[in-house]
Amino acid sequence: MALLEIKNLYASVAGKEILKGITLKLQPGEVHAIMGPNGTGKSTLSNVIAGRDGYEVTKGEVLLDGEDVLAMAADERARAGIFLAFQYPVEIPGVTTSAFLKTALNAKRRQEGKPEIDAMEFLKLVKAKTAQLGMPYDMIKRALNVGFSGGEKKRAEVLQMTMLEPRVAILDETDSGLDIDALRVVSEGVNSLRSPDRAFLVITHYQRLLDYIVPDHVHVLAHGRIVASGGKELALELEAEGYAKYLNAAA
């Protein structure tokens, strides 16, 4: 069984149809990249899978280990193992990164029937993970994402992913706003999480990210449909030739 299966998915926003029949299978251990120009439904796809309000699924299914994801609330999806790394992580004043991480981690542990993590164990875990991502440990005392640079925000997303150990991670334009150094650090963080029982859906506009996070499969999204699929060489072709031929073909 596929780890994540998207079957003929149609979704609209404010009555406008954005996704027009997406079908995709992610096997455990695989990294899939979804590429496409702006406005073709890349972010809609990630938001629909994660369960954001305001997206109406009109047709199709999303299954995680065969379970109906669309029937779950957003928080249930996350606890079931879906993780969305946001393109634009929101700043939440007053809520410390540490309180947030602890609450999220404990929500997951409760789901798994484990006791809440004790304070020392939590600090040890955060220390190890922040060090691994080259982040100052002190950042967990700061309000969540508040005043973080673009790179810090994306690193914080990867830190959360590292701590929550999802089954399926969706990276929504994780490369946007990153310089080369930050891109490398973030990618290394992601790569360190690659494992035979985890899958990734990497959504990106540019091929650049895929130099660091090398995908098993590349899909081209245009006008709400997947119009081409291939191996990692498809990303290089897109980089060289652009999206024009797919856009015209799909229109």
Added chain:
Amino acid sequence: MKPSLITEHSFGEAYAKRLGVAPWRGNLPGPKVEEWRFTPLRSLAKIVFAPADDVDVDAVPRTVPVIPGAARLVLVNGAYRKELSDANLGKGVEFSQGKVAAKEGSSLIALNAAYAPESLALHVTGAAKKIIHIISIGAAGAAPTALHPRITVTAEAGAAVTLVESHVGLPGETYFSNPVASITVGEGATVRRYVSVDEDSEAFHLATSLVKVAGGGTYEAFHLGLGGALTRQEVRIALTGENASVRLNGAYALSGTSHHDFTTVMDHVMPSCASSQVFKGVVDGESHGVYQGRIHVARDAQKTDARQVHKALFLSRGPQIDCKPELEIYADDVQCAHGAATGEIDPNHMFYLEARGIDPETARALLVEGFLADAVNEMSDEVVRDIFGVAIGTWLKRRAVGSHA
């Protein structure tokens, strides 16, 4: 008879006779008194209050936090109760009880002066080692009860003290607490005062704080409002010497039909003083929050730096907020700023937390605590800050804020 005053109420002859004192002949402020426009007292005036009887209270309610190492002074219905207290105040502070002198002031102060049993007076002569925790317990007997706690704090030049006040009550008949605190901060002295009002849900609480801060003195206060049917915390501060500094902050969290009013008057009399105020509130149900903040800068108070902000968060569409900032500035070389805003929980914030597996109720509680954090984090004493933070967390659980998804 002036229509702006409530003249028929239950604090007159009969009440005085029970106490054997001269009756208070004043009036309660009515809805046409500008300062009381948003906080009507009609419901209070209708109740026939008796003086506080000696109700048997043999322990401090468990809802009152224990502050490690703090001295405890316990008042039951306004009267000091030695057997419930731990009056070992440590070095730097002395305490005494005394008659309350009748004083000019608002009608509530006069009412307090007329019927207060005795004042609790703290005299701070040096750097106090211990936190002084004053606990006021309202306990009605068979009939509605009124209590008039009176606290006087005098910090001598260079002295320093941290006070915590917990205002709580026992469930039962309604009661009306009318505390008055007079605080004098001497030259170069520091007084930190953290007040928590978490009265019984049927109770009235109309508190007046009168604060004077001398030159180079520092007054830092935080007021928390969590409970009670009708609560008003009025704080009037005069900065009477150069380089005096005041940080006055507060937070409230209301549900049901609770009413809470913060009224502040910041009176800059002398030059080169600074005052800042951060007030934050969350409102749910059909509750009503009020913030009135007046900053007065006298003509001589050049180089004044006075700031004030009030922000409220609506957890549902039922509550009401009234916010009235007033700046009266007569000096020309000053920096004054005020801000006010109301809003709701941002759905993007909710989604972000939910997308990390946090259930909506917990997410909402995190965001509410985060919203109040600006004000709460202004408290410089970390121990008390944590205790107040826990009280807010408990409020959130108690009121099941998550029921308004």
